[in-house]
Amino acid sequence: MPEITYREAVRDAMVEEMRRDETVFLLGEDIGTYGGAFGVSAGMLAEFGPERVRETPISELGIVGAAAGAAMVGMKPIAEIMFMDFILLALEPLMNQAAKARYMFGGKATVPMVVRMPGGSGTGAAAQHSQSLESILMHIPGIKVVAPSTPYDAKGLLISAIRDRNPVCFVEHKLLYKVKGEVPTGEYTIPLGVADIKHAGTDITVVTSGIMVQKSLAVAQKLSQEGISVEVVDLRTLRPLDTKTIIASVKKTGKLLVVHEAVKTGGWAGEIMAVVSESEAFDHLDAPMRRLAGKDVPIPYNRFLEAAAVPQENDIEAEIRAMVANKY
Amino acid sequence: MTTWKKEEFDNLETTNVLKKSEELGLSHEQLVEMYRTMVKVRLFEEMADKQYALGKVHGTMHLSAGQEAVAVGAGFAVNKGDYLLNHHRGHGHFIASGADVNKMMAEFLGKDTGYCRGRGGSMHIADVTANNLGANGIVGGGLQLAVGVGLAIQMKKTDQIVLTIFGDGASNEGIFHESLNMAAIWDLPILYLCENNQYGMSANVTRVSAKTPFKGRAAGYGIPGYYIDGNDVLAVYEFVHKAAQNAREGKGPVLVEAQTYRYFGHSKSDRNLYRSKEEIEYWKTVEDPIVRFGKLLLEAGLLTEQKIEEIHAEMNNEIEESVKFAENSPEPDVNDVMEWVYA
Numbered sequence: 001m002p003e004i005t006y007r008e009a010v011r012d013a014m015v016e017e018m019r020r021d022e023t024v025f026l027l028g029e030d031i032g033t034y035g036g037a038f039g040v041s042a043g044m045l046a047e048f049g050p051e052r053v054r055e056t057p058i059s060e061l062g063i064v065g066a067a068a069g070a071a072m073v074g075m076k077p078i079a080e081i082m083f084m085d086f087i088l089l090a091l092e093p094l095m096n097q098a099a100k101a102r103y104m105f106g107g108k109a110t111v112p113m114v115v116r117m118p119g120g121s122g123t124g125a126a127a128q129h130s131q132s133l134e135s136i137l138m139h140i141p142g143i144k145v146v147a148p149s150t151p152y153d154a155k156g157l158l159i160s161a162i163r164d165r166n167p168v169c170f171v172e173h174k175l176l177y178k179v180k181g182e183v184p185t186g187e188y189t190i191p192l193g194v195a196d197i198k199h200a201g202t203d204i205t206v207v208t209s210g211i212m213v214q215k216s217l218a219v220a221q222k223l224s225q226e227g228i229s230v231e232v233v234d235l236r237t238l239r240p241l242d243t244k245t246i247i248a249s250v251k252k253t254g255k256l257l258v259v260h261e262a263v264k265t266g267g268w269a270g271e272i273m274a275v276v277s278e279s280e281a282f283d284h285l286d287a288p289m290r291r292l293a294g295k296d297v298p299i300p301y302n303r304f305l306e307a308a309a310v311p312q313e314n315d316i317e318a319e320i321r322a323m324v325a326n327k328y
Numbered sequence: 329m330t331t332w333k334k335e336e337f338d339n340l341e342t343t344n345v346l347k348k349s350e351e352l353g354l355s356h357e358q359l360v361e362m363y364r365t366m367v368k369v370r371l372f373e374e375m376a377d378k379q380y381a382l383g384k385v386h387g388t389m390h391l392s393a394g395q396e397a398v399a400v401g402a403g404f405a406v407n408k409g410d411y412l413l414n415h416h417r418g419h420g421h422f423i424a425s426g427a428d429v430n431k432m433m434a435e436f437l438g439k440d441t442g443y444c445r446g447r448g449g450s451m452h453i454a455d456v457t458a459n460n461l462g463a464n465g466i467v468g469g470g471l472q473l474a475v476g477v478g479l480a481i482q483m484k485k486t487d488q489i490v491l492t493i494f495g496d497g498a499s500n501e502g503i504f505h506e507s508l509n510m511a512a513i514w515d516l517p518i519l520y521l522c523e524n525n526q527y528g529m530s531a532n533v534t535r536v537s538a539k540t541p542f543k544g545r546a547a548g549y550g551i552p553g554y555y556i557d558g559n560d561v562l563a564v565y566e567f568v569h570k571a572a573q574n575a576r577e578g579k580g581p582v583l584v585e586a587q588t589y590r591y592f593g594h595s596k597s598d599r600n601l602y603r604s605k606e607e608i609e610y611w612k613t614v615e616d617p618i619v620r621f622g623k624l625l626l627e628a629g630l631l632t633e634q635k636i637e638e639i640h641a642e643m644n645n646e647i648e649e650s651v652k653f654a655e656n657s658p659e660p661d662v663n664d665v666m667e668w669v670y671a
Contacts, residue, residue: 025483027479051482051483052483054479056510057506057509057510057513059506059509059510061472061502061503061506062472062475062503062506062507062509062510064472065471065472065473065475065476065503065506065507066472066473066475066476066479066510067476068472068473068476069413069461069472069473069474069475069476069477069478069479069480070476070477070479070480071476072456072461072473072476072477073411073459073461073476073477073480073481074480074484075476075479075480075483077476092466092469092472093472093473096465096466096469097464097466097469097472097473101462102668102669102670102671103447103668103669104444104447104448104452104454104462105443105444105447105448105452105454105456105462106442106443106444106445106446106447106448106668107445107667107668108444108454108455108456108457109454109456109461109462110671111671112671141669142669142670144670165670165671166670166671
């Protein structure tokens with residue numbers, strides 16, 4: 001299998017779906033000649049033309065509203081929001097229109113749209129270009145939230161998201177764009193709502209997603225050499241949650257650590273712990289569940305401050321060591 | 329407070345329906361049908377208000393009595409198959425676009441036979457299969473969606489248009505600018521119909537808008553803008569029809585602002601503290617769109633007093649039937665509460 005980057009995998013998914021289905025189109029800021037702020041749509045204007053690679057004004061509310069309107073009448077738009085932080089300008093069409101149209105109208109509308117948004121810190125872009133806002137998106141019934149961690153998952157999940165009949169928020173971590181991985185050239189899909197055990201283990205379960213999967217895997221591999229067996233569960237889809245896989249893993253290991261970059265308060269780690277608390281896995285816990293999340297702070301500019309604001313490999317490693325040593 | 333500027337209207341007042349209808353290519357039967365539809369909207373709303381007073385309507389509702397000429401003039405000026413996106417005060421637009429009043433009344437009463445099977449209520453009535461994409465509980469909500477529908481039409485190369493109806497209140501939302509700008513740069517087939525009833529809830533339009541009429545803003549997008557008498561049903565028909573043609577021919581969007589007035593309060597909690605009884609009375613008597621159009625039809629000999637009474641009786645009957653239909657319909661099954669969150 002050829003090795004390509006996460007960025008290329010996202011592009012391949014869009015290109016293949018646009019070739020296959022003429023109702024799929026991309027809209028967003030600077031996605032044409034510029035190729036998108038992160039170069040994801042490079043070359044697509046040349047292949048598909050300005051109508052299907054629709055460069056918009058800087059109008060996030062208008063972009064997501066337009067995607068919702070087009071989706072309601074039979075198109076399959078992919079809206080690119082340049083930075084996830086800017087989705088806050090467009091929560092209204094996403095949460096009040098796209099998410100609710102089907103329900104409000106008694107099941108008669110479908111809103112098949114994808115909103116792609118690069119999130120996360122690590123680029124020195126500071127507080128308004130570095131957030132991880134998945135938890136806000138997850139709170140609204142009617143929306144799905146996907147956050148792939150590898151090039152393989154990115155392509156398969158994006159194809160599924162484009163084909164899904166619901167509004168899907170597709171969160172791409174900026175630091176993952178350069179990550180390489182094996183990706184088949186042809187078409188394949190990964191179902192939404194299914195987690196993936198990226199590293200099997202028996203001592204502790206780490207439930208995570210996106211960039212933190214990569215970090216957790218590095219730690220898991222390191223610790224395996226010392227005989228600490230870490231199971232890394234990559235959620236891949238944050239809503240709907242694959243509760244079965246989470247519960248089964250915690251039943252097996254008896255310990256749960258949830259890791260995410262988003263700030264701790266109100267973050268989805270709390271939801272994962274609630275799922276376990278309400279399930280039969282609770283009786284299998286032999287230690288308190290723990291969460292390792294971003295600090296409750298806007299992402300700072302300085303590189304050392306920035307790194308200190310979100311979990312790093314050494315934080316994950318220390319937390320796992322403490323938990324398997326029954327320090328809590 | 330006087331906020332309308334009659335001297336600035338772009339339309340000439342309709343004084344002779346025979347002459348006007350000939351110019352517009354409307355048959356005499358169509359004129360009578362327009363009158364009948366206006367009466368239907370008025371009686372439907374009065375009945376909805378009554379049902380509310382009787383405690384049969386669970387939520388609130390926003391009544392449009394006084395604005396029938398906008399709904400009917402516009403509804404008759406667009407084609408079947410055109411898309412409609414309207415606002416929370418939208419009963420008239422639906423009836424004018426041919427909606428079934430039985431299903432509307434059933435939705436008000438929250439019944440399973442309603443347009444949205446009791447999930448939407450008055451504020452979210454839609455009939456997506458009939459290209460009626462819904463009233464919207466968010467002020468300016470339709471303006472958000474219109475651009476996408478316009479893009480879809482352009483990509484599918486059909487000869488449809490989008491009629492999006494919004495109020496003076498929505499004209500001050502940020503989406504007004506984003507939507508009109510995008511529609512203008514891409515020449516989208518969208519007809520922006522601003523139904524200016526002079527009050528956004530209690531806020532008088534001139535108090536909260538830097539400059540009125542809003543039609544002046546069209547120049548900023550390089551698109552045509554018109555300010556018309558929204559209580560003159562044939563003037564509404566004329567300008568909406570013209571704007572629709574413009575959009576249909578690929579010449580891009582048009583902004584039409586129709587000046588009108590609502591008789592009822594904003595919603596059911598409104599005690600009309602922000603406007604005078606005299607003002608409301610003036611509009612109800614001198615400017616009432618149904619009285620004005622009826623008078624012209626009488627003068628032209630297209631209606632008689634007796635015929636007018638018959639129309640009222642006939643429409644009244646139809647509305648009463650809708651209440652019976654709604655009352656006899658089942659409630660939705662509570663076990664289905666989670667249906668349709670996801671497709």
